[in-house]
Amino acid sequence: MTAPIAFLDGPWWPYLALLLFAVIPTEMWRWLAVAFARRLDDGSPWLEWVRLVATALLAGVVAKLMLTPPGVLAEVPLFVRLAAIAVPVATVLLTNRRVMLAVVAAEAVLIGGAWWLI
């Protein structure tokens, strides 16, 4: 668990942390976009690189949450957690991109596996 910054700590710390380390780093890009008068070229290689880094970063978040999981998710066996990320990929590829179905299938595997094994 990340400890609060000592001299800013208090009952409102979680709100301040959310503002400083989540709201501003996310929102600033939207504001910058408003400030940009002209449209960025969609095909620019720079944007392509940013998109691929963000994609890899998000995939990394998925792996981290499943390999070193928070809370009770850690009690679910590793192979069930890994199956729960393989199932939505397969479902999306095999069913012509059905988001809801993929999520439900993966949840069924995870909860079913957890029910069976713990």
Place this chain on the structure above:
Amino acid sequence: MSSAGRWQRLRPALIGFRDALMLPAWVVGLGLVGVGSLARDVGYPVEVAVLSTVLVWAGPSQVLFFASIAAGAAWSAIALAIGFASLRFLPMTIALLPLLRRPGQGVGIQILMSHYVAVTAWTEALRRLPALPPEQRPTYFLGFANALILVSALCTYAGYYLAGAVPVPVAAGLLALSPIFFMTSLTVGARGFGDGLAIFLGLALSPVASWAIGGGFDLLAGGLVGGTIAFAAQRWRRRARAGA
């Protein structure tokens, strides 16, 4: 203005609100149930969980925030990773604004509208707005996007309390909702070789980076290395094809 006239001006907002409730709002909301569970897991108040949905309005940023705190990452690492994961909003917003801009529109309303830019609101707006008369678009968009945020905020709240009230396997399922949802949207959004490679490398490099670096910068490092390799491989492949 007559009340009938005002009603006419607000109508697109109600239509947008209704269109969002038809399905998109529930899909986004489902993705944010897990955020509530993650927030509870790190012991943050429910208000912070719901505010994260309303103010951050980006599932990946919210999950990064709560999951990184759970993992003990440095605050600077958390902010940097979130900043990088959100960079995509810059080109996305720039692409959307021309559809929403009106003559004489203030900067304030543009900043407000830009806040709603996130994956679902953006893809749906790009698809739906061109069919509407330009003067109705901002109202429709605000109605649509506010329905998304409202449903998502309720879902985040539900996720927070459900996590403590359900049997262990279901609670585990709630915590797994965010990674499952991301994996699904990454696969849905993948457009070809480079994207597929970036997803694979992101998954594969995560444990390596976490072992070699740790401290929260591992996510950023894994993303930068994986994304850059995917980028280079994609360019090389295109060039090889163009040359063949």
